[in-house]
Amino acid sequence: MINVTKTYLPSKEKYKKYVDEIYESAQVTNYGPLVQRLEKRLEAYLGVKNVVLVANGTVALEIAYRTLGLKGFVITTPFSFVATTSSLVTNQLLPIFADIDEKTLNIDPNKIEEQITTNTTAIVATHVFGNACDVRAIEAIAKEHNLRVVYDGAHAFDVKYMNESILKHGDISTLSFHATKLFHTVEGGALIINDDNLVQKARYLINFGIENAESIPHLGTNAKMNEFEAAMGLCVLDDIEEIKQKRKIILQNYTKELKGLVEFQKQDKNATQNYGYFPVIFKSEEELLRVQKALNEADINPRRYFYPSLDTLSYIEPKQYMPISRDISKRILCLPIYAELGIAECKEIASIVKSALL
Numbered sequence: 001m002i003n004v005t006k007t008y009l010p011s012k013e014k015y016k017k018y019v020d021e022i023y024e025s026a027q028v029t030n031y032g033p034l035v036q037r038l039e040k041r042l043e044a045y046l047g048v049k050n051v052v053l054v055a056n057g058t059v060a061l062e063i064a065y066r067t068l069g070l071k072g073f074v075i076t077t078p079f080s081f082v083a084t085t086s087s088l089v090t091n092q093l094l095p096i097f098a099d100i101d102e103k104t105l106n107i108d109p110n111k112i113e114e115q116i117t118t119n120t121t122a123i124v125a126t127h128v129f130g131n132a133c134d135v136r137a138i139e140a141i142a143k144e145h146n147l148r149v150v151y152d153g154a155h156a157f158d159v160k161y162m163n164e165s166i167l168k169h170g171d172i173s174t175l176s177f178h179a180t181k182l183f184h185t186v187e188g189g190a191l192i193i194n195d196d197n198l199v200q201k202a203r204y205l206i207n208f209g210i211e212n213a214e215s216i217p218h219l220g221t222n223a224k225m226n227e228f229e230a231a232m233g234l235c236v237l238d239d240i241e242e243i244k245q246k247r248k249i250i251l252q253n254y255t256k257e258l259k260g261l262v263e264f265q266k267q268d269k270n271a272t273q274n275y276g277y278f279p280v281i282f283k284s285e286e287e288l289l290r291v292q293k294a295l296n297e298a299d300i301n302p303r304r305y306f307y308p309s310l311d312t313l314s315y316i317e318p319k320q321y322m323p324i325s326r327d328i329s330k331r332i333l334c335l336p337i338y339a340e341l342g343i344a345e346c347k348e349i350a351s352i353v354k355s356a357l358l
């Protein structure tokens with residue numbers, strides 16, 4: 001069976017050495033030495049400051065909103081993983097969608113402006129499939145209207161924009177280190193906080209809001225990463241360049257095989273790619289379903305990422321209608337891509353897609 005992705009597992013021997021260290025120190029969680037080491041290594045690798053590791057990418061978004069003290073209406077994308085929207089709702093924030101650009105699949109800055117009211121406090125945008133948002137346009141809008149910006153960078157690990165980490169943009173960027181991601185810690189995530197003055201507050205918030213033994217000034221939660229997860233991250237980070245290189249070859253192969261038959265996401269020219277996903281856009285949902293069926297019959301499981309469009313979620317009030325996101329979400333499929341996927345398998349997948357399109 002070939003799934004859309006396969007978790008990268010590093011050398012067991014190397015992982016065991018970290019496990020020995022954990023047994024030695026007997027500190028398994030609560031901002032232990034391996035979490036601290038991984039934060040430093042990620043800051044150096046990504047070229048960012050203030051990495052705060054957390055339990056997953058969803059809670060990273062929630063802590064970002066709470067660190068910034070967001071209230072009221074937040075303009076966000078309808079084309080993302082459900083956590084981008086649900087994290088707002090669970091934090092008493094009202095998601096107001098701005099439709100996406102049909103080529104880049106990212107939130108369209110022109111549509112953001114149309115949705116701003118006096119109740120708007122922030123913009124939450126996703127770098128969809130690691131494709132950099134139009135950060136300059138979003139920053140200009142945020143500055144003009146005095147809005148905060150959070151980037152959901154769950155897919156944007158190690159993406160560079162004008163030679164610098166894309167994660168440096170916005171007040172806070174978040175990452176997901178779920179096992180399905182390019183870089184992972186089994187479960188995990190991070191905040192990259194631009195304002196040094198907010199880092200300590202985020203650290204209190206992920207640890208129940210506790211400041212010290214006598215004082216609990218913030219409404220916090222438990223969002224800590226543990227030492228076993230950090231150990232996995234330290235191992236995977238050693239191999240990340242090789243992982244990316246292998247994925248790059250698969251992406252190039254698919255692109256060569258499928259060019260002209262399907263549409264690809266338009267990449268921002270100022271940004272690099274990280275080869276995390278391989279989305280293809282079909283002419284119709286009927287075409288997509290035909291391809292999906294043919295692949296499933298060969299025991300290959302692509303993923304309808306992102307489907308359905310988030311403006312269709314039953315718990316969103318007021319009801320909203322985002323035509324471009326709804327249309328794209330019906331026609332987009334992510335093909336399998338992971339370091340271990342062989343070129344022969346990649347060619348087989350492409351050939352099944354081609355035959356189903358004839």
Ligand SMILES: Cc1ncc(COP(=O)(O)O)c(C=O)c1O
Binds near residue numbers: 056058155177189
């Ligand atoms: C765009 C996006 N945001 C947020 C998340 C949530 O991350 P996690 O699964 O680590 O909670 C995901 C996870 O797949 C995602 O794809």
